[in-house]
Amino acid sequence: MVNRAHFVILVLAYRLLVPLSAEPDQTRESYVVYMGGGGGVEEAEAVRARHVEMMTSVSPPAGDEQGRVMAAVKHSYHHAFDGFAADLTEAEAAALSGHEKVVSVFKDRLLQLHTTRSWDFLDVQSGLRSDRLSLRASSDVIIGVIDTGVWPESASFSDAGMGPVPSRWRGVCMEGPDFNKSHCNKRLIGARHYGTQPGPSSSDGSSARDTVGHGTHAKGGAAAASGRLAAYKACSLGGCASSAVLKAIDDAVGDGVDVVSISIGMSSAFQSDFLSDPIALGAFHANLKGVLVVCSGGNDGPNPYTVVNTAPWILTVAASSIDRSFQSTIVLGNGSSVKGIGINFSNQSITGGHYPLVFGPQIAGRYTPVSEASNCYPGSLDAEKAAGKIVVCVGTDPMVSRRVKKLVAESAGASGLVLIDDNEKSIPFVSGGFPFSQVGVDAGAQILEYINSTKNPTAVILPTEDVKEVKPAPIVASFSGRGPGGLTEAILKPDLMAPGVSILAATIPTADKEDVPAGKKPSAFAIKSGTSMACPHVAGAAAFVKSAHPGWSPSMIRSALMTTATTRNNMGNPVVSSTGAAATGHDMGAGEISPLRALSPGLVFDTTTRDYLDFLCYYGYKEQLVRKLAGAAAATFTCPATAPSPDMIAAGVNYPSISVPRLIAGKTVAVTRTAMNVGPSNATYAAAVEAPPGVTVRVSPERIVFSRRWTTAAYQVSFAAAAGGGVKGYVHGAVTWSDGAHSVRTPFAVNVV
Numbered sequence: 128m129v130n131r132a133h134f135v136i137l138v139l140a141y142r143l144l145v146p147l148s149a150e151p152d153q154t155r156e157s158y159v160v161y162m163g164g165g166g167g168v169e170e171a172e173a174v175r176a177r178h179v180e181m182m183t184s185v186s187p188p189a190g191d192e193q194g195r196v197m198a199a200v201k202h203s204y205h206h207a208f209d210g211f212a213a214d215l216t217e218a219e220a221a222a223l224s225g226h227e228k229v230v231s232v233f234k235d236r237l238l239q240l241h242t243t244r245s246w247d248f249l250d251v252q253s254g255l256r257s258d259r260l261s262l263r264a265s266s267d268v269i270i271g272v273i274d275t276g277v278w279p280e281s282a283s284f285s286d287a288g289m290g291p292v293p294s295r296w297r298g299v300c301m302e303g304p305d306f307n308k309s310h311c312n313k314r315l316i317g318a319r320h321y322g323t324q325p326g327p328s329s330s331d332g333s334s335a336r337d338t339v340g341h342g343t344h345a346k347g348g349a350a351a352a353s354g355r356l357a358a359y360k361a362c363s364l365g366g367c368a369s370s371a372v373l374k375a376i377d378d379a380v381g382d383g384v385d386v387v388s389i390s391i392g393m394s395s396a397f398q399s400d401f402l403s404d405p406i407a408l409g410a411f412h413a414n415l416k417g418v419l420v421v422c423s424g425g426n427d428g429p430n431p432y433t434v435v436n437t438a439p440w441i442l443t444v445a446a447s448s449i450d451r452s453f454q455s456t457i458v459l460g461n462g463s464s465v466k467g468i469g470i471n472f473s474n475q476s477i478t479g480g481h482y483p484l485v486f487g488p489q490i491a492g493r494y495t496p497v498s499e500a501s502n503c504y505p506g507s508l509d510a511e512k513a514a515g516k517i518v519v520c521v522g523t524d525p526m527v528s529r530r531v532k533k534l535v536a537e538s539a540g541a542s543g544l545v546l547i548d549d550n551e552k553s554i555p556f557v558s559g560g561f562p563f564s565q566v567g568v569d570a571g572a573q574i575l576e577y578i579n580s581t582k583n584p585t586a587v588i589l590p591t592e593d594v595k596e597v598k599p600a601p602i603v604a605s606f607s608g609r610g611p612g613g614l615t616e617a618i619l620k621p622d623l624m625a626p627g628v629s630i631l632a633a634t635i636p637t638a639d640k641e642d643v644p645a646g647k648k649p650s651a652f653a654i655k656s657g658t659s660m661a662c663p664h665v666a667g668a669a670a671f672v673k674s675a676h677p678g679w680s681p682s683m684i685r686s687a688l689m690t691t692a693t694t695r696n697n698m699g700n701p702v703v704s705s706t707g708a709a710a711t712g713h714d715m716g717a718g719e720i721s722p723l724r725a726l727s728p729g730l731v732f733d734t735t736t737r738d739y740l741d742f743l744c745y746y747g748y749k750e751q752l753v754r755k756l757a758g759a760a761a762a763t764f765t766c767p768a769t770a771p772s773p774d775m776i777a778a779g780v781n782y783p784s785i786s787v788p789r790l791i792a793g794k795t796v797a798v799t800r801t802a803m804n805v806g807p808s809n810a811t812y813a814a815a816v817e818a819p820p821g822v823t824v825r826v827s828p829e830r831i832v833f834s835r836r837w838t839t840a841a842y843q844v845s846f847a848a849a850a851g852g853g854v855k856g857y858v859h860g861a862v863t864w865s866d867g868a869h870s871v872r873t874p875f876a877v878n879v880v
């Protein structure tokens with residue numbers, strides 16, 4: 128008997144003594160445990176205690192391990208939704224996902240910053256300051272920017288002339304080694320940071336100071352248009368942890384922001400389900416609390432299915448060029464000049480003498496294939512032959528980026544680089560002090576022809592000129608993420624387009640020192656491209672609309688921005704994509720924002736919480752799960768008894784655009800929409816249809832009448848493609864309602880199969 132008791136004690140002791148981490152499946156990784164709606168009333172400490180207790184229930188601490196369990200809970204979410212982030216073993220994660228209160232458990236993945244790395248260091252005095260959006264939202268509207276933090280000394284954040292901070296603001300100005308309360312002011316009213324994020328700089332997470340430049344740039348853009356700003360630093364150079372982004376959204380809602388701008392997202396190649404997408408989840412709850420979330424659609428374009436952040440409760444932004452370009456002229460030895468694009472600090476000039484001009488293969492190293500030398504492959508050029516010459520390369524091989532080609536030419540001792548490549552031509556490359564110019568294939572043929580035509584071809588690359596009023600503009604940027612959305616094709620995405628190419632805004636003075644020409648100081652302003660530059664423009668425009676209509680829901684504001692967007696460029700023609708093809712709803716959504724017109728849209732489409740919950744049912748989530756997800760807002764929610772077919776989800780969500788992912792030729796489908804009059808009483812609107820060839824589009828009724836403001840009217844749009852009509856794939860069009868004073872345009876995309 129004694130022996131048996133001893134044995135039991137020994138076994139117990141053994142289990143207590145063997146450290147948990149000794150077994151391979153005991154490795155802990157960061158997870159998010161998402162528990163749906165709720166919270167908002169509990170004290171932060173009580174929430175944390177509850178989360179630690181949940182952890183304890185699946186991972187009982189042994190001996191002195193209580194501290195480990197406490198520390199494992201890294202973030203507790205409780206303002207907008209319930210949940211926490213913690214270091215868990217796979218078994219603990221599985222156990223928690225079976226917990227009755229838990230909606231989903233997912234790995235804390237890294238999200239990407241949606242900017243391209245292109246910088247410049249112009250001085251403010253150059254006259255290039257962004258004055259494009261001089262809209263001033265009322266100072267009562269607060270924009271939260273979730274990003275890499277802020278460089279508070281930037282002139283964009285001056286609070287000169289601003290009144291006191293709105294009393295409903297509950298945020299803080301978190302201090303850190305290089306950031307104290309004096310850095311917040313009446314414009315930059317709050318700052319938070321979320322510990323060290325992955326990346327090269329380890330001290331990065333201890334304050335809200337921006338050491339990357341992305342966040343300061345994004346906020347500079349938003350500041351141009353908005354009232355107040357709050358910075359939430361959830362990212363560093365390496366990216367943004369999902370758990371930190373969720374915490375930032377939760378805090379922003381708790382602090383009292385009106386609009387959240389998020390210029391980050393998953394890679395389009397690894398989009399997950401809505402329930403494990405932190406931005407989709409956070410934005411859902413922000414929406415329930417009346418906060419509009421504006422997200423960049425990503426920079427993975429121009430192929431279809433590359434747009435991200437596509438949940439129907441998110442305002443998804445595409446990027447366009449503006450009417451400015453950075454021209455870097457190439458003057459050939461025979462006197463002709465060719466206009467190229469690039470941002471440089473070239474010290475060449477017409478009077479300073481020409482340089483020999485050579486095509487890559489003419490100066491190839493021994494045994495180098497022509498295709499490599501023509502693409503300026505690393506190691507393909509003979510430095511002896513390249514020295515002092517301007518080298519011409521082509522961009523037919525996507526393996527070698529512009530940056531690499533520039534480094535190859537520069538390190539071979541060349542005096543400059545002319546790149547022949549239509550791809551990304553409209554996005555100026557910043558080559559620092561190295562003379563660089565990019566031309567399209569047509570102009571490139573002329574240059575190659577000239578090289579062929581003479582014994583001693585020469586050229587100079589002139590310094591960049593800032594050319595204004597470029598036509599046509601806007602153009603959809605090649606990098607801008609394109610629809611349809613990968614998670615569902617039933618919602619047309621992106622929603623809107625805004626300037627995202629060559630945007631000048633505040634940056635941090637320490638960024639990218641390598642691009643600063645010798646003897647010049649980095650400037651506090653930089654030129655950058657990316658949907659992350661477009662997103663704060665739209666957040667600023669949304670704040671502008673919100674300040675005029677404080678009572679409008681997030682979806683009403685989105686609707687106003689969408690139905691008033693323009694699809695015409697500054698030549699009065701349809702907006703085109705960077706390839707020159709007409710832009711569709713999958714490229715630009717409803718079109719380029721037109722914030723002044725958005726103040727008075729006439730009609731709006733209010734997408735209600737009920738619409739979003741129905742969407743989740745149609746998408747395939749069980750009623751029980753949808754209820755848990757929405758929490759108190761939907762305690763008695765039931766999924767609609769009859770669900771539309773998966774292809775007709777659009778019919779059940781009152782969205783300002785329509786996407787029909789499957790229209791079988793020979794069949795007809797109909798989608799209902801409900802418009803609300805936010806204009807004058809006694810309004811009569813008539814419908815006009817832009818129908819794509821091969822598809823018959825009918826609107827019924829063709830006139831809708833509103834006796835008063837705030838009343839609604841429903842109508843149906845039906846689509847039919849003739850059997851054997853020859854139309855296949857996505858086609859695009861729009862329904863526009865007009866009362867003579869307002870024009871309410873709703874784009875549609877229909878996939879004929």
Ligand SMILES: *[C@@H]1O[C@H](CO)[C@@H](O)[C@H](O)[C@H]1NC(C)=O
Nearest residue numbers: 280304305306307308309310
């Ligand atoms: C806060 O930072 C500013 C600027 O770096 C500095 O001048 C000031 O002394 C600091 N204040 C405190 C209380 O540390």
Ligand SMILES: *[C@@H]1O[C@H](CO)[C@@H](O)[C@H](O)[C@H]1NC(C)=O
Nearest residue numbers: 473474475476479480560645
């Ligand atoms: C331009 O700059 C390069 C590199 O700094 C230098 O080698 C070259 O002599 C300069 N050329 C002129 C014309 O100043």
Ligand SMILES: *[C@@H]1O[C@H](CO)[C@@H](O)[C@H](O)[C@H]1NC(C)=O
Nearest residue numbers: 572574575576577578579580
């Ligand atoms: C240059 O001349 C060579 C030989 O005459 C010819 O094969 C080549 O196609 C020419 N290249 C261009 C770009 O005209």
Ligand SMILES: *[C@@H]1O[C@H](CO)[C@@H](O)[C@H](O)[C@H]1NC(C)=O
Nearest residue numbers: 459461462463573576577580
């Ligand atoms: C220079 O050469 C190019 C290519 O051969 C040609 O198209 C252009 O007309 C020439 N310019 C002049 C001024 O002769």
Ligand SMILES: *[C@@H]1O[C@H](CO)[C@@H](O)[C@H](O)[C@H]1NC(C)=O
Nearest residue numbers: 807808809810833834835836
């Ligand atoms: C709207 O029209 C009705 C009938 O024509 C009229 O009686 C009413 O006064 C009008 N209301 C407004 C606000 O103009």
Ligand SMILES: CC(=O)N[C@H]1CO[C@H](CO)[C@@H](O)[C@@H]1O
Nearest residue numbers: 470471472473474590591592
């Ligand atoms: C746009 C730009 O940066 N242009 C510069 C190109 O280089 C010359 C020479 O340094 C500068 O004067 C331009 O400002």
